[in-house]
Amino acid sequence: MFKIIHAAFLAPGIKRFVLQAPRIARKQKPGQFVILRIYEEGERIPVTIENSNPEQGTISIVVQSAGKTTHLLNSLNGGDSLLDVVGPLGKPSEIENFGTVVVIGGGVGTAMAYPTAAALKRAGNRVISIVGARNKELVILESEMRAVSDELLITTDDGSYVEKGFVTDKLRQLIEKGTHIDLVLAVGPIVMMKAVADMTRKENIRTVVSLNPIMIDGTGMCGGCRVLIDSKSEFACVDGPEFDAHRVNFEVLMQRNAMYRDAEQKSMEEFRARAKPPAVGEPTSRKGSEKWGTPAANSCVATSSTQGAER
Numbered sequence: 001m002f003k004i005i006h007a008a009f010l011a012p013g014i015k016r017f018v019l020q021a022p023r024i025a026r027k028q029k030p031g032q033f034v035i036l037r038i039y040e041e042g043e044r045i046p047v048t049i050e051n052s053n054p055e056q057g058t059i060s061i062v063v064q065s066a067g068k069t070t071h072l073l074n075s076l077n078g079g080d081s082l083l084d085v086v087g088p089l090g091k092p093s094e095i096e097n098f099g100t101v102v103v104i105g106g107g108v109g110t111a112m113a114y115p116t117a118a119a120l121k122r123a124g125n126r127v128i129s130i131v132g133a134r135n136k137e138l139v140i141l142e143s144e145m146r147a148v149s150d151e152l153l154i155t156t157d158d159g160s161y162v163e164k165g166f167v168t169d170k171l172r173q174l175i176e177k178g179t180h181i182d183l184v185l186a187v188g189p190i191v192m193m194k195a196v197a198d199m200t201r202k203e204n205i206r207t208v209v210s211l212n213p214i215m216i217d218g219t220g221m222c223g224g225c226r227v228l229i230d231s232k233s234e235f236a237c238v239d240g241p242e243f244d245a246h247r248v249n250f251e252v253l254m255q256r257n258a259m260y261r262d263a264e265q266k267s268m269e270e271f272r273a274r275a276k277p278p279a280v281g282e283p284t285s286r287k288g289s290e291k292w293g294t295p296a297a298n299s300c301v302a303t304s305s306t307q308g309a310e311r
């Protein structure tokens, strides 16, 4: 069992967990992830490691309530436990002194971009970060990103905080004013990563994206996380999750992530009907599978696109 040391909402529906996981904390490198299960029959979900503290033997993860399992996870609190946490998985981010790097975090993707931004800064890069969210409430890790950036630009879709627009508007402005950019790292919704890739391809700016396909075993055996890179199949769990954005087939990724949407929705409806969970953010003392529906309800979707949503 992996104990939750601390858990707190960063924004509505987005919760950070600090987990006791000493072995993973010792080995983790930026860009890597874990696959966790809340209880025996539960779904496996991949989640990027936001931070680790080898001295204290802890890792932190950030989870967005998107489907049944993530709602269940986000109802847990400090003192609760997860059945298993496997990792660190995936290849670490490539960290070197590239020069000027633009790190883009879209929504909850900011939590995944953060450790790599911090490592790039430590490696001597000039880091310009762009953080985008739908509204002011959903802007996460602002102070953390500011601390590892030479410049932090923020956009909100509705203009409720700093500047109205998408992250790509800020990237375009940087390009248009002639900022020399050696590398772009983008983590967020697929449409965002595709839009970034389309923009930087024209400018010949090397761009890396962190992909979030469906995952099951995380070992390259099941094929669940297959992505098309230059028309060749690769597995995000072992060959990624970071890939050269200009070589990624985003259309196929979108199609594959949408494959389980109906089943996932059904599963979520069943979950709500059975368990009537409290609203996200509302405190609860319920634990794991005890009162949140039966294992059968959970096995309804063996994999789901929400698995990707946490990463």
Ligand code: NAD
Residues within 6 Å of the ligand: 105, 106, 107, 108, 109, 112, 132, 133, 134, 155, 156, 157, 165, 166, 167, 168, 187, 188, 189, 190, 191, 192, 195, 196, 210, 211, 212, 308, 309, 310, 311
């Ligand atoms: P969101 O939909 O709120 O979007 C976040 C930001 O992305 C927006 O504020 C905007 O600036 C930008 N964006 C969105 N659509 C865009 C477009 N068409 N063009 C340009 N920019 C655009 O994001 P969210 O709800 O916080 O994140 C959820 C999504 O992020 C999920 O789909 C999840 O799968 C994905 N995600 C991916 C990873 C990963 O590893 N790649 C990690 C976490 C989350």
Ligand code: FES
Residues within 6 Å of the ligand: 214, 215, 216, 217, 218, 219, 220, 221, 222, 223, 224, 225, 226, 235, 236, 237, 238
């Ligand atoms: Fe099974 Fe990657 S998750 S091959």
